[in-house]
Amino acid sequence: MRRRRLLQLLPLRPRLLCAPPALRSPALASVPDAARFYRVSSSNDSAKGRRSSNNKSLSQLVLALRTFHSLERHFAVPFSFVVPRSHHWPKELHQLPLGVKVHRFMQSLSKGSASALETKKQGAEQMQELRDMGFPLHSWQEYQFQEVCLPALRTYQEQYGDLFVPQKFIVPEEDDDDAELWPRATRGYKLGLAVAKLRKQVQQQRQREQQLKDKKKQSTTSSSAALPPLPKNQVDALNELGFVWRVRDTKWYQFFLPGLRKYKELQGNADVPLAFTIPKHEEDPRWPKVLEGYMLGRHVYMVRSGKYATQARDSREELDELGFSFRLVDKVWSESIFPALEVFSAQYGHCDVWQDFVVPSEEPWPKDSWGLKLGDTVKNIRRGAYDSQVQAARMELNALGFVWNARHRVEKTVRSVVIPALTTYRRLHGNDALVTTDFVVPDRDPNWPVLTRGFRLGQWITRVRSGQVALSSKLRAELDKVGFVWRSNDQRWNEVLLPAFRAYAELHGGTCASMSTKFSVPPEAPYPRAAWGVNLGGALWHIRNGDSYVNCEDKQRELRTLGILADDAVA
Known part of the structure; x- marks a missing residue:
C-alpha cells in the first residue's frame, strides 16, 4: 500500500496538532477543527518527495515504453495492458499498469503539466529519450x-x-x-x-x-x-x-431496396414475412451474393414501425410502385405481437419482457412471431407505438400482467417478487438472517415461489439501500411489514460489533484501548455467536480512521465509553 506522504494519522494523544485553516487542503477545509487530527509534513519535504516521485515515475515509463516497443514494434499500448511477470521485462516493471500510465501521461502532456518536467535536467533528458526512440509525444491521436x-x-x-x-x-x-x-x-x-x-x-x-x-x-x-x-x-x-458515416442510409440503398425489389420480382408482392432472411447464393442463385444473410423481414417490420422514416419518405414513390404497404400494423399486432405476448406470459408467469428478448423460432411460439424482437417492441409500445391497437386490447394486456412503465415495474417487482422472496428467505434462514449482496434465488428449488426463482435479491436490496431504486412510501411500508433492513450497517452495529466490543472490554478491564488491529473474535463466550470470526480489530481501525460509525452521536458515545475513541477525537 502506498504511504500517504502529506497527511499521517497519529496515535491518539491528549494533545495533537491540527493544520491552521489557511493551510488545509480543500478536502479538509470544510471539516471542523476538532473533527480530525493530523501531523502535517513540511512543504519542502513534500515538494521534494513529489519531484522525486515524478522523476522515478517518468524513468519507469521511459524504460517500460522502450521494452514494450522492442517486443511489439509499436507504441500503441492498450489501456488495459499490465506488464507481465516475464523475463523479457525488467523485474522492477512487473505488474506495472503501463496502459493506464501512458494514458495519464498523455493527458498531462495535453494539459501542459508534463512539459514542466523539461525545465529540470533529469526530466528534460527523459523526455528527449522518448523523442529519440520515436514516441509520438505531440501526435498521439x-x-x-x-x-x-x-x-x-x-x-x-x-x-x-x-x-x-x-x-x-x-x-x-x-x-x-x-x-x-x-x-x-x-x-x-x-x-x-x-x-x-x-x-x-x-x-x-x-x-x-x-x-x-x-x-x-x-x-x-x-x-x-x-x-x-x-x-x-x-x-x-x-x-x-469506404467508411460508413450514415449507417441507415447505406443499409437502405445497398440492402433494403435491392432486397425488396428482388423479393417482389420473385414472389409477386412486397409482403415480406417477419422471419424471412435472404438465403445464401449457393442455396438459391436467384439472390445476389452481396445480399445473403440480410434479414429483410425484420427490416420491413422496422420500416412499418417508424424506423428509416427519412429514407422511406425519400423513396416513397418507388415503395408505392413495389406495392409496399405501411398499413399492415393491425395485421402485425394481431398475428405476431399480441400472440407472442400471450405465450411469453404463459411461459414466464409475467409479462415484463426484458429488452433483448427475441421470440425463439420454435414451438409453442406462433410462427408469425419467430425472430420478433419482442423486448424492443414492448419498449416502443411504452413510448406510444401501436397506440390504437394497445388501447383496444388494454384489458387483455392487463390480464397478461403487461408492465406499462418504470413505476409499474417497481410495484410489480416489490409485490410479486421481493416480498415473497424475503418471506421465504426468513422462513428458510431465520428471521434475523441478513441477505448477502451476492444472493440469487435458486432456479429450481420448489421451496421458492415460481416468480422469485433466479431473482438477484441481494443485488436488488443493495440498489434500494444506495438510492438507485425509488420507492413510494406505500411500498416502503409494505417492505417494513416483512422486516426489510434499510441500513445494514445499523443491524451489523447492533447485533455484531457493539456486543463484541462490550465483551472484549469486559475481559480487558472495561476498555478496548489495547485491542490489536489484527484481533479476530474467537468462537467462545462471552462473545456473541453472530460475531465469531469477525475481524473486530479491523473494524476498530476503520472507526479510529474515521471511515465508519463516527457520524452518529449515539455511536460516538458508546465508542468513547469503550475506549475506542478518545474523548476529544470526534466532535
Whole structure:
C-alpha cells in the first residue's frame, strides 16, 4: 500500500496538532477543527518527495515504453495492458499498469503539466529519450489513428466484407484463435466504440458548421459532450476506405431496396414475412451474393414501425410502385405481437419482457412471431407505438400482467417478487438472517415461489439501500411489514460489533484501548455467536480512521465509553 506522504494519522494523544485553516487542503477545509487530527509534513519535504516521485515515475515509463516497443514494434499500448511477470521485462516493471500510465501521461502532456518536467535536467533528458526512440509525444491521436484504428478497419473489411462494425465489436485478443489475422497493434482494440466515436465527431462538426451558416447563437450540441473535430486527413483516409458515416442510409440503398425489389420480382408482392432472411447464393442463385444473410423481414417490420422514416419518405414513390404497404400494423399486432405476448406470459408467469428478448423460432411460439424482437417492441409500445391497437386490447394486456412503465415495474417487482422472496428467505434462514449482496434465488428449488426463482435479491436490496431504486412510501411500508433492513450497517452495529466490543472490554478491564488491529473474535463466550470470526480489530481501525460509525452521536458515545475513541477525537 502506498504511504500517504502529506497527511499521517497519529496515535491518539491528549494533545495533537491540527493544520491552521489557511493551510488545509480543500478536502479538509470544510471539516471542523476538532473533527480530525493530523501531523502535517513540511512543504519542502513534500515538494521534494513529489519531484522525486515524478522523476522515478517518468524513468519507469521511459524504460517500460522502450521494452514494450522492442517486443511489439509499436507504441500503441492498450489501456488495459499490465506488464507481465516475464523475463523479457525488467523485474522492477512487473505488474506495472503501463496502459493506464501512458494514458495519464498523455493527458498531462495535453494539459501542459508534463512539459514542466523539461525545465529540470533529469526530466528534460527523459523526455528527449522518448523523442529519440520515436514516441509520438505531440501526435498521439494521429499515431493511434494511423497505427491502430485504420489498420483495424482495413482488416475488418477484409474479414467481413463491409464496414458495418457492431458497437460491441472488439478486435480478438492475443489468446484468441483468429488473433493472427489482425495486426499486433490492433489486438484487443474496441473498434465498435471507436467507429461510433468517429461518426459522432463528424456529425457534431457538421452541426457546428450548419449553426454557423444559420447564425444561431446557441449550439444544440452540449459543450460538455462536444468532441473535437476529426482532422481532414483522417476524414479523407476513411472516405477512401469506404467508411460508413450514415449507417441507415447505406443499409437502405445497398440492402433494403435491392432486397425488396428482388423479393417482389420473385414472389409477386412486397409482403415480406417477419422471419424471412435472404438465403445464401449457393442455396438459391436467384439472390445476389452481396445480399445473403440480410434479414429483410425484420427490416420491413422496422420500416412499418417508424424506423428509416427519412429514407422511406425519400423513396416513397418507388415503395408505392413495389406495392409496399405501411398499413399492415393491425395485421402485425394481431398475428405476431399480441400472440407472442400471450405465450411469453404463459411461459414466464409475467409479462415484463426484458429488452433483448427475441421470440425463439420454435414451438409453442406462433410462427408469425419467430425472430420478433419482442423486448424492443414492448419498449416502443411504452413510448406510444401501436397506440390504437394497445388501447383496444388494454384489458387483455392487463390480464397478461403487461408492465406499462418504470413505476409499474417497481410495484410489480416489490409485490410479486421481493416480498415473497424475503418471506421465504426468513422462513428458510431465520428471521434475523441478513441477505448477502451476492444472493440469487435458486432456479429450481420448489421451496421458492415460481416468480422469485433466479431473482438477484441481494443485488436488488443493495440498489434500494444506495438510492438507485425509488420507492413510494406505500411500498416502503409494505417492505417494513416483512422486516426489510434499510441500513445494514445499523443491524451489523447492533447485533455484531457493539456486543463484541462490550465483551472484549469486559475481559480487558472495561476498555478496548489495547485491542490489536489484527484481533479476530474467537468462537467462545462471552462473545456473541453472530460475531465469531469477525475481524473486530479491523473494524476498530476503520472507526479510529474515521471511515465508519463516527457520524452518529449515539455511536460516538458508546465508542468513547469503550475506549475506542478518545474523548476529544470526534466532535
